[in-house]
Amino acid sequence: MFRTGLSSFATKRYLNTNAKPTQLQEYVESMSSSGATFPKSILESLQAETRQRFRDAHKMIPLHQAEFLYSFTRMIRPENVLEIGTFTGLSTTSIAAGTQGRIITIERDSGALSIAKSTRHVSYVPIVCIMMEPLCSPTIPLYVQFSVKKIPTGPSATKFDLVFIDADKGNYINYFNQIMSRSLLSDRGVILVDNVLFRGLVPQAMESEIDPQNKGLMRTARQLHAFNQHIKDDPRVEQIILPLYDGLSIIQKKAKLTCFPPNR
Numbered sequence: 410m411f412r413t414g415l416s417s418f419a420t421k422r423y424l425n426t427n428a429k430p431t432q433l434q435e436y437v438e439s440m441s442s443s444g445a446t447f448p449k450s451i452l453e454s455l456q457a458e459t460r461q462r463f464r465d466a467h468k469m470i471p472l473h474q475a476e477f478l479y480s481f482t483r484m485i486r487p488e489n490v491l492e493i494g495t496f497t498g499l500s501t502t503s504i505a506a507g508t509q510g511r512i513i514t515i516e517r518d519s520g521a522l523s524i525a526k527s528t529r530h531v532s533y534v535p536i537v538c539i540m541m542e543p544l545c546s547p548t549i550p551l552y553v554q555f556s557v558k559k560i561p562t563g564p565s566a567t568k569f570d571l572v573f574i575d576a577d578k579g580n581y582i583n584y585f586n587q588i589m590s591r592s593l594l595s596d597r598g599v600i601l602v603d604n605v606l607f608r609g610l611v612p613q614a615m616e617s618e619i620d621p622q623n624k625g626l627m628r629t630a631r632q633l634h635a636f637n638q639h640i641k642d643d644p645r646v647e648q649i650i651l652p653l654y655d656g657l658s659i660i661q662k663k664a665k666l667t668c669f670p671p672n673r
């Protein structure tokens with residue numbers, strides 16, 4: 410359920426309703442209308458191919474979230490997009506359909522990336538797929554630096570108006586830090602981060618007692634809590650966490666108070 414749309418976590422806590430999540434989800438999805446350029450049939454065949462070839466096909470975002478990404482991209486009109494975690498390209502394709510800009514997407518799994526590359530992306534969007542090299546250092550942070558390092562930096566470097574983070578959860582803080590320390594986010598840039606409520610388990614991750622049966626999941630939930638807290642404590646940015654899908658954060662640079670209303 411957590412990957413398919415509204416979680417029961419979201420419906421109980423945020424919609425103030427006892428309606429069944431499946432019923433709500435069906436309603437929400439049937440009432441949403443796709444944009445004319447939303448490549449639904451391409452995404453459906455991509456989903457089918459991914460399910461056929463990958464045991465971990467559940468890693469794909471659900472179709473309704475793909476529509477959200479497309480729509481959100483259209484709203485903010487990014488010129489440059491950075492995606493971390495391509496997998497087979499479902500989110501990449503959805504973003505590509507909503508922009509005429511350029512997308513740089515990073516993935517470490519060559520098998521998944523080959524499907525992403527062969528997918529018929531919306532033709533006018535240049536997509537640069539970056540293959541992560543195999544682990545070049547025993548420490549994960551260097552691994553992260555390695556991939557992000559391939560993106561040109563410096564004064565004339567690309568700044569991204571949209572960043573979508575959807576990769577290994579234990580590295581979310583590293584990804585964010587890399588983006589900020591390399592000044593990769595434009596002033597109007599938005600970072601979208603997936604899975605920040607991780608099956609609704611993240612609030613429980615702060616409790617000291619952990620169900621031993623759920624140890625692995627709770628470890629990930631704790632990493633995501635650490636990420637959420639890290640962003641909350643960073644004075645440069647503001648974040649809003651939406652209890653949608655598996656939890657989605659919207660992060661942007663803090664608004665500057667430059668325009669005060671005149672004294673009366």
Ligand SMILES: C[S@@+](CC[C@H](N)C(=O)[O-])C[C@H]1O[C@@H](n2cnc3c(N)ncnc32)[C@H](O)[C@@H]1O
Binds near residue numbers: 516
């Ligand atoms: C949740 S999936 C991405 C799903 C994709 N956004 C979609 O909508 O279909 C996460 C992906 O991140 C990749 N990944 C994990 N750690 C990575 C890393 N350090 N660098 C690059 N890719 C990584 C995984 O191989 C996996 O394909």
